[in-house]
Amino acid sequence: MSEKKKKIKYEPQFYPGTEKVSERRRKLMDPERRLVKLRDIPDDDIVQLLGHRAPGSLYTSVHPPLDEIMEPYDPIRDLVVPTPGAQAGDRIRFVQFTDSFWSPVIAPWLRARMYFNRFRGVDTVIYSGREILEMRERDVEAATRLLIETEVFDPARTALKGLTVHGHALRLDSDGLMFDARRRYVYDKELKEVVYIKDMHARVLDDPIPVGRPLSEEELNEMDVTYRWNLTPYKSRTELLLIITRATNFRILGGFKPDLIKGM
Amino acid sequence: MSNRDRRAKESEYTYELGKLVQKFLPTEKERLIYKTMQKTFGLHPMSNVDPLMYKRGGFHQKRRKEEFFEWGRKIARERGIPSYNRAVGIPLGQRALEPYIISGTDVIVDYDDLHHVNNAAMQQMLDDIKRTVIINLDTTHRVLQVRAGKEITPETINLYLETVQHTIAGGAVAQEHMAEIHPGLTADAYCKIITGNDEIVDMIDRRFVINIDKVGFHPSRAAILKRDIGDTIYMVVRAPTISVRMGDGGVTYRWAAMQSSMAFISAYRLTGESIISDIAYAAKSAQVIQIGERTWYSRARSQNEPGGIPYGYFADIQQCDNMLPAEPYFKIIGEDLEEGRRYMRNVAKAGTILALMTELIWYGFYMSGGLGFSTGVAAGAYCGNVVEDLLDNFSEIQHVSISRVKTVPPRWTRIKFITDMMIQAAMETYEKYPSLMEYHWGGAHRISLVGSLAGSAAAMLTGSPMIGQMSMNYAIGMLMKEGWVRTGWAGQEVQDHLGLAYSCAFRMEEGGLIEFRGPNTPYASYTAGHSSGAIGACLAAQLGRGRAYVCNPVIKVAFADPDLKFDFREPRLAIAKAALRQFMPAGERDLIIPSH
Numbered sequence: 001m002s003e004k005k006k007k008i009k010y011e012p013q014f015y016p017g018t019e020k021v022s023e024r025r026r027k028l029m030d031p032e033r034r035l036v037k038l039r040d041i042p043d044d045d046i047v048q049l050l051g052h053r054a055p056g057s058l059y060t061s062v063h064p065p066l067d068e069i070m071e072p073y074d075p076i077r078d079l080v081v082p083t084p085g086a087q088a089g090d091r092i093r094f095v096q097f098t099d100s101f102w103s104p105v106i107a108p109w110l111r112a113r114m115y116f117n118r119f120r121g122v123d124t125v126i127y128s129g130r131e132i133l134e135m136r137e138r139d140v141e142a143a144t145r146l147l148i149e150t151e152v153f154d155p156a157r158t159a160l161k162g163l164t165v166h167g168h169a170l171r172l173d174s175d176g177l178m179f180d181a182r183r184r185y186v187y188d189k190e191l192k193e194v195v196y197i198k199d200m201h202a203r204v205l206d207d208p209i210p211v212g213r214p215l216s217e218e219e220l221n222e223m224d225v226t227y228r229w230n231l232t233p234y235k236s237r238t239e240l241l242l243i244i245t246r247a248t249n250f251r252i253l254g255g256f257k258p259d260l261i262k263g264m
Numbered sequence: 265m266s267n268r269d270r271r272a273k274e275s276e277y278t279y280e281l282g283k284l285v286q287k288f289l290p291t292e293k294e295r296l297i298y299k300t301m302q303k304t305f306g307l308h309p310m311s312n313v314d315p316l317m318y319k320r321g322g323f324h325q326k327r328r329k330e331e332f333f334e335w336g337r338k339i340a341r342e343r344g345i346p347s348y349n350r351a352v353g354i355p356l357g358q359r360a361l362e363p364y365i366i367s368g369t370d371v372i373v374d375y376d377d378l379h380h381v382n383n384a385a386m387q388q389m390l391d392d393i394k395r396t397v398i399i400n401l402d403t404t405h406r407v408l409q410v411r412a413g414k415e416i417t418p419e420t421i422n423l424y425l426e427t428v429q430h431t432i433a434g435g436a437v438a439q440e441h442m443a444e445i446h447p448g449l450t451a452d453a454y455c456k457i458i459t460g461n462d463e464i465v466d467m468i469d470r471r472f473v474i475n476i477d478k479v480g481f482h483p484s485r486a487a488i489l490k491r492d493i494g495d496t497i498y499m500v501v502r503a504p505t506i507s508v509r510m511g512d513g514g515v516t517y518r519w520a521a522m523q524s525s526m527a528f529i530s531a532y533r534l535t536g537e538s539i540i541s542d543i544a545y546a547a548k549s550a551q552v553i554q555i556g557e558r559t560w561y562s563r564a565r566s567q568n569e570p571g572g573i574p575y576g577y578f579a580d581i582q583q584c585d586n587m588l589p590a591e592p593y594f595k596i597i598g599e600d601l602e603e604g605r606r607y608m609r610n611v612a613k614a615g616t617i618l619a620l621m622t623e624l625i626w627y628g629f630y631m632s633g634g635l636g637f638s639t640g641v642a643a644g645a646y647c648g649n650v651v652e653d654l655l656d657n658f659s660e661i662q663h664v665s666i667s668r669v670k671t672v673p674p675r676w677t678r679i680k681f682i683t684d685m686m687i688q689a690a691m692e693t694y695e696k697y698p699s700l701m702e703y704h705w706g707g708a709h710r711i712s713l714v715g716s717l718a719g720s721a722a723a724m725l726t727g728s729p730m731i732g733q734m735s736m737n738y739a740i741g742m743l744m745k746e747g748w749v750r751t752g753w754a755g756q757e758v759q760d761h762l763g764l765a766y767s768c769a770f771r772m773e774e775g776g777l778i779e780f781r782g783p784n785t786p787y788a789s790y791t792a793g794h795s796s797g798a799i800g801a802c803l804a805a806q807l808g809r810g811r812a813y814v815c816n817p818v819i820k821v822a823f824a825d826p827d828l829k830f831d832f833r834e835p836r837l838a839i840a841k842a843a844l845r846q847f848m849p850a851g852e853r854d855l856i857i858p859s860h
Contacts, residue, residue, distance in 0.1 A: 025749075101701055101748075102312050109749040128707020128752045164354055169705045171314040171698045179317060181354045227747045229692040234747045235684075244742045245680065252676055252734060 016243040035150035039212035051199035052093045061089040083121040085136020093137045098130040100157035100178040103220040129168025155194035156214030162200035297653040301699040312698035322357040328374040364647045366840040377843035379636040384849040385842030389830040394513035395503040400551035418467035425472040428527035437530035450504035452850035460493035479824040484590040488812035500822045505851030514566025521548035570626045576779030576815025579803035583832040584614040592810040593724045594672045601663045608655040616835040619645035622795035644709045674728035687739045690714045707752030715740040716797035720804035727808035729778040732801025753793040
């Protein structure tokens with residue numbers, strides 16, 4: 001009994017694979033790794049782009065601050081620290097991004113995995129081109145800052161679209177921008193930046209909001225999170241395909257006869 | 265080497281490839297998809313920039329939308345309440361409102377013509393299924409012989425069949441005070457006999473028989489169908505279209521039971537409640553084959569509505585494979601690539617009916633209603649020659665992979681390798697052709713289509729629909745999802761997750777054999793968008809086994825009837841005709857309304 005069991009340190013494994021696409025996916029999912037900041041967007045501009053409240057106005061509450069409420073005992077409440085928005089009683093608001101199919105710096109299923117790893121108090125729904133993220137209002141503003149200012153946003157191929165979200169699969173316009181039927185953003189040729197002239201809900205803004213220069217094709221190719229025939233062909237991704245195969249085999253055997261599963 | 269002879273090797277694509285597109289253009293230009301996309305968009309189909317975006321002229325690009333616009337104004341003027349109004353909502357037509365080429369034809373139609381409310385052939389397809397029930401006549405004949413003491417002869421059967429054509433159309437036979445139906449309103453109502461016995465067929469008036477030897481089945485298939493149906497006599501009843509349009513699919517078996525019983529009363533001069541009750545009971549309950557069961561409470565529909573039709577019945581209703589020899593597919597594709605392609609193309613053609621019935625009609629119409637959100641997804645199955653192009657590739661992969669193989673066992677380890685190659689080839693096609701990506705603008709299009717093809721291809725090789733369904737789920741929830749990190753149908757369907765377990769379990773979900781499952785199976789309710797893939801797997805497995813039908817030989821023969829309004833052998837042509845407004849449906853009310 002004197003032998004002590006050696007403690008194995010748990011190391012989360014975020015994604016299989018050795019090439020750059022797998023590495024990009026691992027990086028975005030790993031909350032310990034810092035996302036590169038590429039641009040600065042003022043607080044008020046973020047608030048205006050989201051369009052949920054006027055800049056400088058107070059947050060609307062749906063319940064009093066948690067500190068002021070006597071809540072019934074619940075052990076989970078002792079374990080989970082409320083987010084700032086939940087603590088303050090903010091209402092739930094959302095931000096929604098559409099990611100072009102053409103060399104996206106992030107894509108819907110990856111967004112979901114990243115959101116769950118990096119944010120707290122989230123509800124998210126994955127579509128083929130877009131991803132909605134619901135949080136308490138001040139939390140969603142903080143998350144939006146990260147999602148617009150860092151490497152997971154390309155002004156040309158990622159777009160804030162609260163409604164009329166389609167365009168991810170369409171060809172690009174002559175400026176290299178993803179299609180938007182609401183024309184929320186345009187390419188400012190003098191500024192050489194993408195400028196939002198409408199908020200997420202397609203309401204015209206008082207002043208245009210620049211969100212930075214579009215990434216170059218070379219940069220996008222480096223940051224692409226999807227496998228594609230001309231950059232990182234899928235068929236040679238042995239490790240990822242092996243993991244997929246393993247998961248599939250276990251699911252099949254588990255559904256048919258769990259006793260058959262060996263080598264977990 | 266001339267450009268025509270140039271064939272790009274797979275490995276050549278994997279280096280510096282964007283810049284090498286030009287080098288491979290001769291190869292790509294030979295592909296069906298290149299030609300179709302170029303015809304559709306009018307620009308280089310492999311470019312991911314549309315220089316005319318936002319400069320396309322709005323909705324005026326399309327004749328049909330201009331027609332809608334004019335009608336909206338007309339309706340508003342006449343009734344004083346606004347209707348269709350292009351001044352509200354987003355301005356349509358900033359992007360290319362591309363034309364839709366019906367696969368395998370030169371017919372080009374507008375997208376709106378493929379909405380089920382705008383397309384009379386799609387409606388007739390649904391109506392023809394809903395208005396069909398099949399009654400076995402053996403019990404009735406036995407009752408007539410034993411209890412009523414009547415003799416059953418070819419003459420009496422022919423008299424009965426002549427009488428039932430009258431009653432099924434709404435004619436009276438035994439009572440003067442019955443209100444009759446204008447026969448012009450029910451001109452599509454009739455009954456026909458199905459039997460596997462050639463002697464009986466010879467004795468029945470040929471107008472009243474679906475002769476298995478003469479309705480387009482390959483002789484090897486006809487032989488199987490006749491053997492499995494045997495000596496028994498079934499009567500296929502087609503209630504009038506107007507009855508299901510006024511009521512629902514549940515009207516059909518009641519209509520059939522009532523009117524066929526009246527014909528028996530008249531033809532055999534019957535009286536006595538107990539005998540007639542037995543005849544009615546046989547027609548209504550004991551010996552009737554409904555096309556669909558009732559659906560569960562929260563999605564409640566009556567019998568014969570699409571939600572209650574088993575996958576195997578859907579696969580039997582389509583008739584696109586009738587002329588194919590009943591030979592196991594793996595032998596055919598192993599020996600003869602072109603013949604294998606013919607099999608594949610017929611499955612693709614059948615996919616038209618499967619996608620329309622499940623994705624468009626059941627999911628998009630019955631469960632959702634209104635706008636045609638699933639129109640495009642269903643159109644993926646029969647427009648743009650996309651399926652044909654992909655399946656040509658699949659056939660080639662299969663031909664190379666299983667040549668000289670004696671058998672393809674239904675084992676996942678055997679089929680996974682081929683599935684990997686096929687799906688990756690399909691994904692690369694989308695990546696190479698931004699125009700195709702735009703054509704299939706939603707993940708649902710791509711995921712449903714490629715997933716269904718994967719399932720069908722695997723099932724065709726092995727003869728197992730379960731392997732087909734596993735392959736479909738693997739293609740969607742694993743390969744495509746991890747390759748592109750996006751799926752479709754809002755990413756929330758069963759297939760989008762690691763949910764393969766149920767597909768391998770008979771008991772787990774009480775689903776049993778895949779052929780007997782359907783949109784009414786509880787878990788399948790949450791996989792509505794991919795139901796066509798499951799049906800495709802059932803159909804393909806039948807071809808893989810070299811059989812003549814999937815689930816029920818009588819259903820198979822019933823829809824081979826050339827007198828049906830909708831052509832279940834050539835669905836694409838019927839739909840194209842309807843889009844061009846040249847398809848005449850049944851069930852119209854012109855005879856009883858003012859001329860218009």
